[in-house]
Amino acid sequence: MALVTFTSPEYKDKTVYAVAGSHTTTILKLALENKIPINFQCEDGECGTCVVKVSSLETKERMGGPLTEKEKTVLKQIGKLTAAEIEQMIVDDLPSEWRLACQMIVRDEDIRVEY
Numbered sequence: 001m002a003l004v005t006f007t008s009p010e011y012k013d014k015t016v017y018a019v020a021g022s023h024t025t026t027i028l029k030l031a032l033e034n035k036i037p038i039n040f041q042c043e044d045g046e047c048g049t050c051v052v053k054v055s056s057l058e059t060k061e062r063m064g065g066p067l068t069e070k071e072k073t074v075l076k077q078i079g080k081l082t083a084a085e086i087e088q089m090i091v092d093d094l095p096s097e098w099r100l101a102c103q104m105i106v107r108d109e110d111i112r113v114e115y
């Protein structure tokens with residue numbers, strides 16, 4: 001069980017439980033199930049509308065699994081990551097704080113999602 005806190009300047013923080021380990025629940029799916037008004041369009045990692053900033057509630061480290069190829073491509077296109085930052089991320093084996101909500105799978109860790 002993971003706790004995911006959604007936070008936005010426009011809405012009150014909302015913390016929800018996520019069943020971890022399903023390997024199918026994305027941040028976007030969890031948000032929609034809990035009526036969190038995250039922006040989205042394609043739901044397929046193509047448009048970049050669902051970009052969010054993810055951090056750990058426990059360790060202050062960046063969390064989540066590695067970025068998908070779609071995330072790398074789109075986050076570069078929309079100016080959230082440079083090619084150099086993507087290279088560094090691979091070297092450090094740390095995911096970027098910027099993620100696509102429709103691509104990032106919820107894991108067994110407590111996170112904060114800024115949208």
Ligand code: FES
Binds near residue numbers: 039044046049100101
């Ligand atoms: S909704 Fe289009 S990239 Fe996530």
